[in-house]
Amino acid sequence: MAPYLLRRFAFLLVSLVLASVVLFVLLRMLPGDPANALTSVGASPEQIAAARHSIGSDRPLPEQFTHWIGQLATGDLGTSFVSSLPVGPEVGSRLNVTVPLTLAAFLLAVLIAVPAGFVAAYKRHTWYGALLSGASQLGIAVPVFWLGMILVAVFALNAGWLPAGGFPPDGWDQPGEAVRSLVLPVVTIALVMSASLIRYVRSATLDVLGSDYLRTARALGSSFGRAMWRHGLRNASVPVVSVLGIELASTLLGAVVVESVYALPGLGSMLATGIAQHDYPVIQGVLFVSTLAVLLIGFAADLVQRIIDPRLRGRLSGGAP
Amino acid sequence: MTQTLRTSSEAPQAAPAKRRGRRSATLITGCVLSGLIFLLALVSLVWTPYASDDTSGGRLTGPGAGHLLGTDKLGRDLFTQLMTGSRIAVEAGLGSVLIAAVAGVTLGVLAAFAQGWLDDTLSAFLDILIAFPTLLLAMLIVAARSATLGSAVLAIGLAQSAVVARVVRILVKRVLAQDYITAARTSGTSWPWIVAGHVLPNIWPTLVVNLALQFGLAVLAEAGLSYLGLGAPPPNASWGRMLQEAQATFTTAPAGALAPGVLLVLLVIGVNLVADGLRDTLDPATRRRRS
Numbered sequence: 001m002a003p004y005l006l007r008r009f010a011f012l013l014v015s016l017v018l019a020s021v022v023l024f025v026l027l028r029m030l031p032g033d034p035a036n037a038l039t040s041v042g043a044s045p046e047q048i049a050a051a052r053h054s055i056g057s058d059r060p061l062p063e064q065f066t067h068w069i070g071q072l073a074t075g076d077l078g079t080s081f082v083s084s085l086p087v088g089p090e091v092g093s094r095l096n097v098t099v100p101l102t103l104a105a106f107l108l109a110v111l112i113a114v115p116a117g118f119v120a121a122y123k124r125h126t127w128y129g130a131l132l133s134g135a136s137q138l139g140i141a142v143p144v145f146w147l148g149m150i151l152v153a154v155f156a157l158n159a160g161w162l163p164a165g166g167f168p169p170d171g172w173d174q175p176g177e178a179v180r181s182l183v184l185p186v187v188t189i190a191l192v193m194s195a196s197l198i199r200y201v202r203s204a205t206l207d208v209l210g211s212d213y214l215r216t217a218r219a220l221g222s223s224f225g226r227a228m229w230r231h232g233l234r235n236a237s238v239p240v241v242s243v244l245g246i247e248l249a250s251t252l253l254g255a256v257v258v259e260s261v262y263a264l265p266g267l268g269s270m271l272a273t274g275i276a277q278h279d280y281p282v283i284q285g286v287l288f289v290s291t292l293a294v295l296l297i298g299f300a301a302d303l304v305q306r307i308i309d310p311r312l313r314g315r316l317s318g319g320a321p
Numbered sequence: 322m323t324q325t326l327r328t329s330s331e332a333p334q335a336a337p338a339k340r341r342g343r344r345s346a347t348l349i350t351g352c353v354l355s356g357l358i359f360l361l362a363l364v365s366l367v368w369t370p371y372a373s374d375d376t377s378g379g380r381l382t383g384p385g386a387g388h389l390l391g392t393d394k395l396g397r398d399l400f401t402q403l404m405t406g407s408r409i410a411v412e413a414g415l416g417s418v419l420i421a422a423v424a425g426v427t428l429g430v431l432a433a434f435a436q437g438w439l440d441d442t443l444s445a446f447l448d449i450l451i452a453f454p455t456l457l458l459a460m461l462i463v464a465a466r467s468a469t470l471g472s473a474v475l476a477i478g479l480a481q482s483a484v485v486a487r488v489v490r491i492l493v494k495r496v497l498a499q500d501y502i503t504a505a506r507t508s509g510t511s512w513p514w515i516v517a518g519h520v521l522p523n524i525w526p527t528l529v530v531n532l533a534l535q536f537g538l539a540v541l542a543e544a545g546l547s548y549l550g551l552g553a554p555p556p557n558a559s560w561g562r563m564l565q566e567a568q569a570t571f572t573t574a575p576a577g578a579l580a581p582g583v584l585l586v587l588l589v590i591g592v593n594l595v596a597d598g599l600r601d602t603l604d605p606a607t608r609r610r611r612s
Contacts, residue, residue: 011445015445018446026461137590137593137594138586138590140589140593141537141541141585141586141589141590141593142582142586143541143544143545143548143561143564143582143585143586144545145544145545145548145561145564145565146544146564146582146585149564149568149571149578149582150582152571153571153572153575153578157571157572158572246451256457256460256549257545257548257549260548260549261568271457271460272460272549275460275461290457298448
């Protein structure tokens, strides 16, 4: 396991460096001058040049890149062009919204999808098994923002049980309010996520149910529950874990739409503002932190898969099914 | 790997005729649902009840005689908006899938032929690209160009080509390991002929199913982008933009906030059902499993 860990970690580092290069180059291909955001309309060429100089965008690209990487190495994400505030603490405070939102939605989605997917496979010839499969078909076709709109209309505007959007100004210092404002966003993401997860769990369970080893275990006298527990669970969880990793990563980054529906001050809305204002340090900072998170999640998912499935141990990266 | 583990869990003698009937029912339902939206999009090319910029109706009138579904907050006919929206959705789906198919198949075939470190690098690159959500990549590309339908389609298509490329890579690798490829090589067939004559004919059923699924995802992604204001600009009534505009008046004028969503769901479910139906019909490997 140790040599594998080393190799996998090297792979993670290389991916991170590659991703930062791509990120940096892609951003510099954006049209528009960030200095425009700093100067008023009709600023003189000297003022614009001064603005460029103050944010360093007049320096050659390789120099800007090494400067950025050097900052990153010391844990500094840079300073926003627009607000002149450091990006790091801002990202940190946004993570206070996005991380609880993502993790809670992810846990809820797993809690819904694993039993539902199992029942959808095991009881596929009953009406409720078919209903679950149908519900997941419906769920993957529903746009997440529309589901959010409907939940707001029903539970916030009509029933008035929960806030329609926003986050308390004091954040987690008002824990009750903070939790209440995250309930609907969490449910929105979890429902959409579980819809696609159910399909994976169902298909993995179907594979196990039709497998020879399960039949052999039953023939040797194991009860169905015991055979599933000892042989089925481990086999079914391999493809599901790999999908879980991808789902968690894409929820973390894809929360931007849901944050927009519920006007939450999360990482996604910070990114959207950064893109609109051509605020390179903000965009770079948010995307770098998210990429790091995505890579770490992938790392964890690969490790878990290898612990579950010894057959994967010759391979560098466990892929999705 | 998963393919080889699958065994015939359901015995083939269990009324195959009946099951084939249910399968084509999936395909037919899917064709009817998505066909309705495609028809709406086609008709909107030549006829809509009102001009799309006609604001003569009263603002936010409910469904009634003059306007089938009522009007939006600017007095435009909702049904007209829905029809032009269906055209944008279909265009977004077809355009993205076309880009994803061309770029994805090319990349996937190249990656499948690559050996050693080049293969590892390409797969790792595709993995990272796939972990990046479509929407985020699309936001970056749309910001780099401008918010038009073309930008959105390009962005979605490129993001999806990574997914298609990975699927194609695995499929092509599986084909290349077959004995008939060795036989073709031995008899002197060149690689381009092998790809055209053996590889593509063998992978297209799975590829078509995958592309149909990508069509639905592209429609959803375009709606998400226009909801964020990053899709087709204002005079065009994209369903995502319509929903965003109707959000504030959900309780007073629910038709505008519900109808575009319903059509979106119908279209995506439709193409997903078509994909399921096609998979069962085209791919012999899946014929004997799944209910």
